[in-house]
Amino acid sequence: MTITITAYDRSPDGGKGLARDTRVRWALEEVGEPYDVTFVSMAGKQEPEHVARHPFGLIPTYEDGDVELFESGAIIQHIAEQHPGTLFPADPAARARAITWMFAAVNTVEPPILELVTVRILEGDRPWAAERTPLVLDRIRARLSRLSDHLATSDWLEATFTAGDLMMISVLLRARPSGLLDEFPTLATYVTRGESRPAYERAFAAQYAVNARP
């Protein structure tokens, strides 16, 4: 079985690991699965060949001979299910909690963080950008504060590292350039704990090698 994912041939972040293929690379490294990468350009992602893989013309996608998937959350869940006891605990209730945190990451924590791109880049030259920025930051802080309370003295969101942590840490990394993580030392430490995992280091290095070339 050969796993193939798609990623940008040149990520907009220049190799900071914030494009969503890094999340999938990380999951594959955690379970020890090798994978191939098909690169897609910013223009090519709109072409019929790629839209057939991803209806919204985005990355990443995943195929393994049995299934063709898109959306990093669904891909990571599929990888986790193929390797019981790694990214998902074997206990059904604990597995359901891991899935709860995956959805919390992408539907409760990430949406306000995505607005950093809107206010700083998409609308960065608009007259309201400066005045809106603190409003956007406050909406992110409201989520981070709750998450920080939950983590308190725990290493991970539940008893062990799961796909929920993988997704939450990946989402939090997108808030780090704003400086917001430093306001929540518990979260800054949590993110560093995730980045220190050998599987993350390998995933980061792989995407960096593609994107940081001159």
Add this chain to the structure above:
Amino acid sequence: MTITITAYDRSPDGGKGLARDTRVRWALEEVGEPYDVTFVSMAGKQEPEHVARHPFGLIPTYEDGDVELFESGAIIQHIAEQHPGTLFPADPAARARAITWMFAAVNTVEPPILELVTVRILEGDRPWAAERTPLVLDRIRARLSRLSDHLATSDWLEATFTAGDLMMISVLLRARPSGLLDEFPTLATYVTRGESRPAYERAFAAQYAVNARP
């Protein structure tokens, strides 16, 4: 086994079915599971008793004696897994595609739609609100256009109705008050197809009875 979910005692939408408990009610109706509802007030959702159920102080939550969950996506997935062949197809690859669409709904289609609340309500009295509105609408249109292309002549996102449709239709309903759905007749019809399901009608009626009282 008694299933208990939480919902607002008075939803901000006044019974339009846009609060996320409706998604969970719909899933429970599709699989034929009765459920109890614990109501939470806007003030009460910040209290320790509710934060213990939902770390971000939101609704819905779910408990059934075996698991305690939050996040509508995770709850619906759990319900689907307890009733094979209803909201998830029995075939593993088809099930994985249904999960792909659940994540597409909450992480690709819903984030730009959530910005309607920001521009119209949270920042509705700001001087930039009028000028920003068309920018927000255009970012939603970009997603809806792709989704409309994918659906084309299909009744559902894949061969049969799945939890992916349930979540996508629930997300699209939040865009309807803006008039955007009417620009994409394929999507307007798709949403109506979902609303016409008896399970949706029962779920809508149940939340309406709570929220539309004087």
